[in-house]
Amino acid sequence: MEFIRRANVPTSQTPLRLGILPGSFNPPTIAHLGLLEAARPHVDELLCVIPRAFPHKHFHGATLEQRLEMLLAAGLPAECSIAVSERGLFSEIAEECRVTYAVPLRPVFICGRDAAQRIVEWNYGREGAIEEMLLRFELLVAPRGGHYESPAPLRSSIHRLPVTEDRMHVSSTEVRERLRRGESWEHLVPEALVPTIRSLYPNSGTGYETPK
Secondary structure: OEEEEOOOOOOOOOOEEEEEEEOOOOOOOHHHHHHHHHHHHHOOEEEEEEEOOOOOOEEOOOOHHHHHHHHHHOOOOOOEEEEEEOOOOHHHHHHHHHHHHOOOEEEEEEEEHHHHHHHHHOOOOOOOHHHHHOOOOEEEEEOOOOOOOOOHHHOOOEEEOOOOOOOOOOOHHHHHHHHHHOOOOHHHOOHHHHHHHHHHOOOOOOOEEOOO
């Protein structure tokens, strides 16, 4: 894991509750900021992570360096670090964080209802896989079209993130689609990023290609 920015927060708490928001941030949106602000009271440190490799999808669009520059300029909370991970699965990112931080750590992934549902319902090829994973990290889940109701055996590791849904429907894909169609998009991103996004995404596509 390569840090681009380290938050200046106390590290004496044991274990450190690290709130991790992974994503492509292509571009960062007001939903990303809303998730971080809502999660801040529930963790000791926040961490935005851009994986170099995304599972199950091919990426193109703004470069990694450009997305990192946008994150640095987006007005993230002072308690938020920024890093690049080598892999993209939650379990892989959690392990990278444990190695990098080298302190007792409890990773808490910040995500929406749709992501939590995919993680829990994914076919991992064997029984008990998701239960084992949720012994190594927790999920802090924001509502997107309603709250996520986790299976009873997993509820000790899956928590609701108290946040209003007014910004949670916004996605980076929607911003890119609006840019491509020539529709209004500026209200969906941090105000400071409007000039940068306008220069980086002229006539852009959706940013993802279906694997062939």
